């Protein structure tokens with residue numbers, strides 16, 4: 001497992017990569033450099049913070065099995081409800097898949113991606129990395145990465161609603177921040193290996 005400094009170093013590197021990749025994709029999507037940079041910077045910052053978050057479970061007393069079950073339920077509910085309550089999120093996922101040449105309709109493709117991710121997470125119990133890590137809190141799982149990415153996405157909506165100048169973040173572009181957040185958790189799990 002990595003100590004705090006190791007995680008911080010990996011998180012910073014990852015944050016910079018997330019910033020560059022998210023800015024590039026956002027620019028391709030909406031063609032506005034300032035908006036793309038805002039998305040990129042947010043993705044980098046969220047990714048960095050997410051790469052440090054899993055270790056909050058050191059003092060966690062929630063029994064692991066219970067938390068795992070709860071995550072499974074959250075994932076199932078998210079798969080069923082997201083296309084309806086967060087079409088932007090689903091469409092954003094779809095647009096990413098379309099960029100690599102899969103399908104044509106963002107909402108349909110996005111729903112498919114969501115289904116695949118959910119099935120994968122449930123199939124693996126959301127814990128691909130878990131056996132390899134030394135501390136085994138539920139925050140050290142891919143299920144946590146998935147849930148945190150949703151939290152990140154909805155937090156952007158909230159940010160956009162209090163400051164309209166940040167409204168760009170509460171669109172399909174928010175998906176880039178959500179994915180950067182999930183990636184941050186994955187980077188943490190990788191360092192812990």
Ligand SMILES: [Zn+2]
Nearest residue numbers: 001054055192
């Ligand atoms: Zn850790």
